[in-house]
Amino acid sequence: MIDDSVLVQRCLANEVEAIRTFVDRFQGLVFGLCFRMLQQREDAEDVTQETFTRAFRHLRQWQPERSLKPWVMAIAANRCRTRLARRLRQPQSSGDWQDVATTNATSPGLAEELEKALESLREDHRLCFVMFYQQELSIQEISEALDCPTGTVKTWLHRARKQMAEQLQERGVVNRDGYELHRF
């Protein structure tokens, strides 16, 4: 696998193959984050594209001593925040953008219940949760991507899990003793 700094240098030299490698390396992470955050495929595709174009526009600003992955994910997180803020200004009907929730609406399992609980988290907590559990970034990488201390990342993850667990209890998915209720 090509080293980050070598890859960036080749991208800056406009080598198409290097650019393709760059995209291949991060598009899964970026699109996964965007899809989980925005819950709508088209929006996630648009924001993924924005993330990469922005990353290449500012690629010279990347510092080789930093890891490339958190840098790209930071751009993706910011683009997601911007898109979510725009949604708040231009509210759509839920049917327009909830691709995730409708995947298995007839028999919601634990995963769907968790997805619903995820929606209720505040943005920072949700970004943190998705990056850690879905994208499997380390605490350190999330700390760099979200530009906050590692302690804050752990606190946010803890609060996210706690809030989601409370929601699962309120919705009757889990009982007070912490055991999953088999409703199906």
Next chain:
Amino acid sequence: MAMNCTDFEQEWSEQLDSTPPEWSAAATVHLADCADCRRWLALQSVMDRAIEDWKQQPIPSISTDRILAAILAVQADQSVVVARADVPVSRPSRALSTISASLMTTVTAMTLLIVGWSFWQPDELVKSPSVAELEAVPEDVAPVTATVAEFWQDVRTGSAHAAQRTVQTWDQLPTITQRVRVTANTPPAESNAVPAPIEVDSPSSPRTELISEWSNLTRPLGQKVGTALQFLGTVLPSEAPPAS
């Protein structure tokens, strides 16, 4: 020291990225004694299972070519911008452009007024000796229009800094306080449009001093021309325009 529930949760939180968690002796003792924490830990196990299920949900993929095309389009735009930036043309700042445009508009309007007035005024006034003296522009004085054109050319082709320096130089020019009187024929009383007489202190060399009271010219056109000339006399004292 015995651990409480908050400490237990804190220790669990510290080990989020280590699976399975390695409990301290204090945490193990607390867990054995605390039913609430055992319930809480069971809930976390359900959460872990829910997260695993959630992670297994398929996420659609995105076309690499779409992203690649967008990136290449952006890079093409950037190379055009870079190519433009290579051209060694320095553009004046927006403020300087505004000032220059305002100045050009003023000078153009003034020039049109002067030309219009020269066509309009009666022959006897033009032919009057004092005004004729005013028309005798020394050879070494450049016409105002040429000077303004030169300044404008500097603004357009020179650096913004050079143009700003020119404007600053104008600001530093001394204020003209001399009053030059030009003796002219008295215009016909029945015509309001004829310029009023202008008094001159030294008729033999009217161009050596500047007229500061241009507003004494006949209204309404004369007033306008006078105002314009007064402005020009202030900013270009050595190149006052002819009065006709």
